[in-house]
Amino acid sequence: MSEKIEVGVIGLGKFGLELAINLRKLGHNATGVDTSEERVKAAKPYLSHVFQADGTDRQTLEQLSFQDFNYVVVSTGDSMEASILVVLNLQEMGVNKIWVKAISEAHKKVLSKIGVDFVVFPEHFAAKQLAHKLSTPGMIEYLSMGHDILIKERTVTEWAGQTLIDLNLTNNYQVQVIAIRKNGSEELNFVPKANETLEHDDVLILIGTRENLLALP
Structure with a gap:
């Protein structure tokens, strides 16, 4: 397991709470803050520490040692006003890594201007992922990496009897096979051997741009 990290989460709505829960599942510590008594009560079974407090108040954040966390998620x-105020307070406190959920493109732009380390726009990302999934048959995942990078599965039919070396997909189509699920198996074989012969109905897990994946014969 990777080194355990300490994360502060300011705002325990759907996004903040789900993030904190998943951090805990991964073995990390999450401390949450929210002004809502109901949200704090809902978060208590899942978080290392949770407090009903005003996250826009710098003194409160200092008393809760938010300046000592590896990351703080807002x-x-x-x-938008509260989010920016929290960020400015955290920056003045010397917090090293600040990640913020944006609520609009304008909000995202302002956060980038004031030097936020990472800005996430969940609704925008989810909508874009769904659009790609609808328009790209077999797509498993959309990755926001500066380009439209997708993970897509493809069942082996006409490629049966060939190896990954024979197909040379990286050079011919600029896509990469990252895993294979053998015919009839539920398990994925990651980093597959390039000289292994593919069988009919094997499933290849490919990564590449949408354009290159759709160009495959």
């Missing part, structure tokens, strides 16, 4: 609901 997810203050629909208030």
Whole structure:
């Protein structure tokens, strides 16, 4: 397992709470803050520490040692003003890594201008992922990496009897096979051997741009 990290989460709405829960599942510590008594109560079974407090108040954050966390995630609901105020307080406190949930393109632009380390726009990302999934048969995942990078599965039919070396997909189509699920198996074989012969109905897991994946014969 990777080194355990300490993460502060300001705002325990759907996004903030789900993030904190998943951090805990991965073995990390998450401390949450929210002004809502109901949200704090809902978060208590899942978080290392949770407090009903005003995340926009710098003194409160200092008392809760937010300046000592490896990361602080800001997810203050629909208030762009509150989000920016929290970020400015965290920066003045010397917090090293600040990740923020944006609620609009304008919010995202402002956060980038004031030097936020990472800005996530969940609704935008989810909508883009769904659009790709609808328009790209077999797509498993959309990755936001500066380009439209997709992970797509493809069943072996006409490629049966060939190896990955024979297909040379990286040079011919600029896509990469990252895993193979053998015919009839539920398990994925990651980093498959390039000289292994493919069988009919094997499933290849490919990564590449949407354009290159759709260009495969």
